[in-house]
Amino acid sequence: MTVHQAPLGLRSYFSSFMAFFLICFSFSILLNHIQNQTQNQVESSIENAQENQNYTLFVDTQDESPNQAPFVDSQDQSPFLVDVDTTNGRNEPEERVISIGRGGGGRDNESISRDDEEKDKCDFSVGRWVYDNVTRPLYSGLKCKFMHDEVACDKYGRNDTRYQHWRWQPKGCDLPRFDANTFLEKIRNKRMVFVGDSLNRNQWVSMVCLVESVVPEEHKTQTYNGSLMSFKVMSHNASIDFYWSPLLVESNCDNPIIHRVSNRIMRAYTIDSHAKNWRDADIIVFNAYVWWKKPNMKMKVWYGSFEDGDAVLEEVEMFEGFEVALKSWSQWLERNLNNTDKRMFFVSLSPTHLWGQEWGAAPDDTCYGETEPIFKEGYRSDGSDYGMMHAAERVIENLKPKGVNVQIVNITQLSEYRKDGHPSIYRRQYVNLTEAQLANPKSYSDCSHWCLPGVPDVWNEFLYAYMVS
Ligand SMILES: *[C@@H]1O[C@H](CO)[C@@H](O)[C@H](O)[C@H]1NC(C)=O
Ligand SMILES: *[C@@H]1O[C@H](CO)[C@@H](O)[C@H](O)[C@H]1NC(C)=O
Ligand SMILES: *[C@@H]1O[C@H](CO)[C@@H](O)[C@H](O)[C@H]1NC(C)=O
Ligand SMILES: *[C@@H]1O[C@H](CO)[C@@H](O)[C@H](O)[C@H]1NC(C)=O
Ligand SMILES: *[C@@H]1O[C@H](CO)[C@@H](O)[C@H](O)[C@H]1NC(C)=O
Ligand SMILES: *[C@@H]1O[C@H](CO)[C@@H](O)[C@H](O)[C@H]1NC(C)=O
Ligand SMILES: *[C@@H]1O[C@H](CO)[C@@H](O)[C@H](O)[C@H]1NC(C)=O
Ligand SMILES: *[C@@H]1O[C@H](CO)[C@@H](O)[C@H](O)[C@H]1NC(C)=O
Ligand SMILES: *[C@@H]1O[C@H](CO)[C@@H](O)[C@H](O)[C@H]1NC(C)=O
Numbered sequence: 001m002t003v004h005q006a007p008l009g010l011r012s013y014f015s016s017f018m019a020f021f022l023i024c025f026s027f028s029i030l031l032n033h034i035q036n037q038t039q040n041q042v043e044s045s046i047e048n049a050q051e052n053q054n055y056t057l058f059v060d061t062q063d064e065s066p067n068q069a070p071f072v073d074s075q076d077q078s079p080f081l082v083d084v085d086t087t088n089g090r091n092e093p094e095e096r097v098i099s100i101g102r103g104g105g106g107r108d109n110e111s112i113s114r115d116d117e118e119k120d121k122c123d124f125s126v127g128r129w130v131y132d133n134v135t136r137p138l139y140s141g142l143k144c145k146f147m148h149d150e151v152a153c154d155k156y157g158r159n160d161t162r163y164q165h166w167r168w169q170p171k172g173c174d175l176p177r178f179d180a181n182t183f184l185e186k187i188r189n190k191r192m193v194f195v196g197d198s199l200n201r202n203q204w205v206s207m208v209c210l211v212e213s214v215v216p217e218e219h220k221t222q223t224y225n226g227s228l229m230s231f232k233v234m235s236h237n238a239s240i241d242f243y244w245s246p247l248l249v250e251s252n253c254d255n256p257i258i259h260r261v262s263n264r265i266m267r268a269y270t271i272d273s274h275a276k277n278w279r280d281a282d283i284i285v286f287n288a289y290v291w292w293k294k295p296n297m298k299m300k301v302w303y304g305s306f307e308d309g310d311a312v313l314e315e316v317e318m319f320e321g322f323e324v325a326l327k328s329w330s331q332w333l334e335r336n337l338n339n340t341d342k343r344m345f346f347v348s349l350s351p352t353h354l355w356g357q358e359w360g361a362a363p364d365d366t367c368y369g370e371t372e373p374i375f376k377e378g379y380r381s382d383g384s385d386y387g388m389m390h391a392a393e394r395v396i397e398n399l400k401p402k403g404v405n406v407q408i409v410n411i412t413q414l415s416e417y418r419k420d421g422h423p424s425i426y427r428r429q430y431v432n433l434t435e436a437q438l439a440n441p442k443s444y445s446d447c448s449h450w451c452l453p454g455v456p457d458v459w460n461e462f463l464y465a466y467m468v469s
Contacts, residue, residue, distance in 0.1 A: 123410075124175060125170075125414065126170065127171045128377075132167040133165040138453060139453055141164075142154055142155060143213070146212055150428055152427065152428070154451075156426040158451065162372070163371065164451075166418075168458045175461050175464075176461075178457075191238070191281045191283075192238075192282065192285070194243070194287075195287075196245065197246035197289075198246075199290060203287075203456040204241075204242040206457050207460045208231045212231070218234075220232065227244040228241060228242070228243050228277055229243075243277050248286070248288050248328070249325050249329065251264065251265060265299075265302055267302045268324050268328055271329060271332045275336070286329075286346045288325060288326070292318040292319065294318060298315050298316065298317060299317070299321030300313055301321055301324050302314075319385075330399055333404045334399060338404050339403040343466075345463065346406050346407070347411060348410045349385065353419040353447045354366050355381075359379065364442065366424070366445045367424050368424040368442045368445040373419065374416070374419055379417060389412065393408065409466070411458070411462065414455070422445070422447045423445075424446060425445055427449075
């Protein structure tokens with residue numbers, strides 16, 4: 001953790017001076033970039049919106065993925081794609097429980113899940129995936145009016161559908177069945193906001209699709225305004241929003257459309273311009289992780305301000321940047337949202353499946369072609385940084401005595417198992433692929449986001465369980 005000290009003497013003048021130039025330089029590059037590209041982007045957004053029921057355009061998705069091999073490693077990829085054996089040495093059949101017609105979602109054991117004592121003890125994060133083509137999926141991806149093309153796998157040609165049919169079965173208890181009407185009643189006259197990066201947006205889209213089908217056409221709208229996307233249910237005066245702020249604090253990645261920058265700069269302790277967009281919400285769902293998982297990149301942290309003459313730009317390891325962001329975020333919550341009756345959640349890390357050797361596939365395999373979950377109990381990807389989540393846990397724990405209660409939504413383990421759940425190539429591509437890439441699907445597979453319907457639906461079942469109980 002960096003301890004920031006007020007700069008003294010020449011050295012700090014020099015630092016401030018350097019910082020000033022670096023920041024001006026970075027932002028002017030960014031601005032130029034935006035000026036040159038916004039026009040096109042906005043035009044194509046609008047075009048896209050008109051064509052596609054007002055869905056916006058995102059160009060970010062590959063870039064913010066952590067170890068994303070695509071584009072970089074494509075030369076190293078094996079050209080032999082045919083013999084992708086997706087079962088070899090990975091699955092233990094006796095653990096692959098097929099459960100059909102149980103009613104799903106815990107209806108079979110309702111009395112037990114209503115038992116408070118039982119509920120307190122139950123940890124949803126530990127459990128197993130049960131194949132259930134009767135009660136899953138919870139909605140149709142093709143019918144959801146507010147689906148986003150970056151996660152619309154069936155629309156983009158993914159024709160193996162097993163990935164949609166898995167139900168998460170916690171150990172020792174059941175998740176309550178997601179009931180859209182009950183949920184809408186719960187958020188009547190309320191505003192719920194998901195705040196974070198594209199994985200949080202993935203979860204937001206899932207939530208919108210989970211509820212939208214029960215709302216008549218004339219009672220729902222979706223609007224986009226800069227970093228804020230809003231799904232409104234007029235009949236309930238309720239709104240489920242997403243607010244783009246991938247680093248939580250202010251940064252040079254805050255543009256909701258153009259945020260591929262070669263240098264990430266975040267402003268420590270500067271979160272107000274974001275927070276004003278969500279501080280009035282009744283339910284806030286945060287996430288933060290993947291933007292600090294960029295290998296071979298450092299984070300630049302900008303402290304202080306030019307007005308006060310104490311501006312300093314410090315280059316730190318990504319992990320340190322993450323801690324600065326968490327600290328900034330938690331201090332803001334402590335000062336502004338202590339002792340409120342808001343429900344606040346923090347969603348744990350969402351793992352990726354970029355490296356086949358981690359689950360016993362060929363070293364150059366990715367999630368592409370994977371059609372079954374991993375059944376090895378407790379499986380963890382080497383790429384998942386649990387240390388970062390422990391840092392988040394500590395920060396959240398320290399908030400409790402200060403009157404700020406943020407509940408962790410622990411979705412990491414269940415998602416670790418789901419190498420089959422990613423879009424891979426079955427999503428809209430926002431850049432034109434080269435012939436070399438097209439010849440090698442693994443090279444541009446998205447193994448970070450999740451197909452919908454799919455894994456994030458369960459993340460929302462957790463939220464549902466926490467909110468409705
Ligand atoms: C898209 O937005 C425009 C203007 O905001 C609106 O007139 C139109 O009905 C919307 N289209 C859909 C399919 O929602
Ligand atoms: C409910 O759970 C209990 C204990 O976990 C189990 O013994 C019982 O068989 C379950 N009931 C049904 C209908 O599955
Ligand atoms: C999440 O659950 C896993 C077990 O499923 C546990 O190892 C991990 O520490 C938990 N993480 C958090 C942030 O609670
Ligand atoms: C559900 O899965 C079972 C077992 O895999 C299969 O026999 C059955 O035909 C499937 N049902 C549907 C409706 O797909
Ligand atoms: C699924 O798509 C693949 C190519 O993407 C094709 O080869 C295969 O025949 C399709 N299967 C079905 C059942 O449509
Ligand atoms: C409608 O919802 C907002 C929160 O989104 C709330 O502030 C307002 O009081 C609600 N209106 C009524 C009439 O309850
Ligand atoms: C969009 O947001 C800005 C502030 O962020 C606000 O001033 C403006 O009124 C909003 N536009 C619409 C159409 O809601
Ligand atoms: C708690 O929040 C209130 C505003 O809601 C603020 O005035 C007060 O300073 C906060 N307390 C602390 C210890 O930050
Ligand atoms: C992508 O390719 C299409 C035609 O295949 C072309 O019209 C378009 O301009 C290309 N876009 C970019 C960004 O190169």
